[in-house]
Amino acid sequence: QVQLQESGGGLVQPGGSLRLSCAVFGFTSDYYSIGWFRQAPGKEREGVSCINVSDGRTGYGDSVKGRFTISRDNAKNTVYLQMNSLKPEDTAVYFCALDSWGMGNHWSEAALYEYWGQGTQVTVSS
Numbered sequence: 001q002v003q004l005q006e007s008g009g010g011l012v013q014p015g016g017s018l019r020l021s022c023a024v025f026g027f028t029s030d031y032y033s034i035g036w037f038r039q040a041p042g043k044e045r046e047g048v049s050c051i052n053v054s055d056g057r058t059g060y061g062d063s064v065k066g067r068f069t070i071s072r073d074n075a076k077n078t079v080y081l082q083m084n085s086l087k088p089e090d091t092a093v094y095f096c097a098l099d100s101w102g103m104g105n106h107w108s109e110a111a112l113y114e115y116w117g118q119g120t121q122v123t124v125s126s
Contacts, residue, residue: 002026002115004034004096009120012086018122020081022096027077027115030054033103034079035113036070038092038122047108048094051079059107064090086124093119 008020022034035050049070050059058070069082079096097113106112 002098004098004115004117006094006096006117006120009094009122011123011125013126014086014088014124016086016124017082017084018086020083020094020096020120020122022079022081022117024077024079024098027098027100029100030074031100031102033099033101033107034072035097035099035107035110036079036081037095037097037110038090039095039119040092043092045095045110046092047110049081050103050107052103053079054102057103059103061108083122086122088124090122091124092122094122095119 003025005023031054033052036048037045039045048061051070067085072079096117098115099113
């Protein structure tokens with residue numbers, strides 16, 4: 001059974017940093033991608049970033065470029081999202097998701113991902 005487990009969310013002041021983790025359990029192939037998505041109340045789910053686990057290719061949404069960095073530790077089956085210079089508009093529930101086909105040009109489309117974590121709340125507020 002494939003499971004994704006997010007951690008690292010919390011409350012942070014504007015300009016602060018957080019690092020989210022996504023641990024993958026039960027997926028036996030080394031070829032897949034992990035996407036980070038977020039959803040704020042009343043808004044659509046937004047693709048934040050993606051990494052292709054096998055070769056490290058990455059993608060970022062326009063709203064987070066230059067502030068967020070995605071990385072992976074294949075030995076730990078874990079993907080990280082380092083979030084710097086956080087803004088109040090970054091407040092949302094953050095989800096990680098797995099695409100068994102690997103990262104493509106449309107990585108930000110949530111429908112491509114077969115497995116999802118339960119989400120972790122990130123709140124940016126003073």
